[in-house]
Amino acid sequence: MSISPEERTPTVTWQWVGRVVACFFLILGALGFSSFIDAGTLWHLGFAVAALGGALLFIFGLERSEHPAAAWARRVGWSLMALASLVPTSLLFMPFLLALVALPAVFVRPRERTA
Numbered sequence: 001m002s003i004s005p006e007e008r009t010p011t012v013t014w015q016w017v018g019r020v021v022a023c024f025f026l027i028l029g030a031l032g033f034s035s036f037i038d039a040g041t042l043w044h045l046g047f048a049v050a051a052l053g054g055a056l057l058f059i060f061g062l063e064r065s066e067h068p069a070a071a072w073a074r075r076v077g078w079s080l081m082a083l084a085s086l087v088p089t090s091l092l093f094m095p096f097l098l099a100l101v102a103l104p105a106v107f108v109r110p111r112e113r114t115a
Contacts, residue, residue: 011108018105025055054080
C-alpha cells in the first residue's frame, strides 16, 4: 500500500492506526503467554488467547477487506482486544486507551483495491 497524497484518506489513516494497535496487542499477548508458561495459571492463558487471537483477527479484517468475513473479523478481533485490555497489567490503562483509539478502524469502509 502506498502513501501517495491521493491515498491519504481517513480510511487509510485509521487502518494504519488499527495495525499499530494490533501489533501492540500481539506483543502484549506474547508476554501474557510467557507469563502462563512461568506461572501456569489459566487466567494468564485466557488473557494471552484474547490478546493474540483478537489482534490476529483484527489484522485479518483490515488486510483482507474484500473477504466476506472481514467485517466480522474486525468486530470480533476488536472485542477480544478490548476484553484483553480489561486485565490489570503494569501498563495501567494504556491497553484500554489503545483499544479505544483503534475503534474507528472497525467501522471504516475499506477502499476498493485497484491493482
